[in-house]
Amino acid sequence: MTKAEIVNKVSSKTGIEKIAVQKVVEEFMETVKESIEMKEPVYLRGFGSFIVKHRAQKAARNITKKTTMTIPEHDIPAFKPAKVFVNAVKEK
Numbered sequence: 001m002t003k004a005e006i007v008n009k010v011s012s013k014t015g016i017e018k019i020a021v022q023k024v025v026e027e028f029m030e031t032v033k034e035s036i037e038m039k040e041p042v043y044l045r046g047f048g049s050f051i052v053k054h055r056a057q058k059a060a061r062n063i064t065k066k067t068t069m070t071i072p073e074h075d076i077p078a079f080k081p082a083k084v085f086v087n088a089v090k091e092k
Contacts, residue, residue: 036077048081 007025011018032050035042042050057073081089 039075044082046082046084048079048085051078051080052076053078 003025007018007022010016010025011021014021032042036050036052039052041052044050052075055071055074055076058071059068060071061068
């Protein structure tokens with residue numbers, strides 16, 4: 001599902017104009033990105049959490065060139081679904 005499809009679906013279910021829904025969706029995504037950039041998790045009860053995971057330094061191999069390289073430690077954004085969300089998906 002794309003962002004446009006989400007906007008259309010929310011607009012049709014709520015009766016709110018598509019332009020207003022699009023602004024809300026885009027602002028929501030921007031707020032989540034800003035929070036994650038500052039390493040602050042975003043918790044949405046019943047849906048899940050947007051968190052920052054830390055990856056340690058590790059060695060990796062380039063199979064085609066037969067060389068070893070080091071991947072430095074870094075942080076990555078991640079999503080952890082709530083138990084209610086996971087159970088709903090499992091039941092379907």
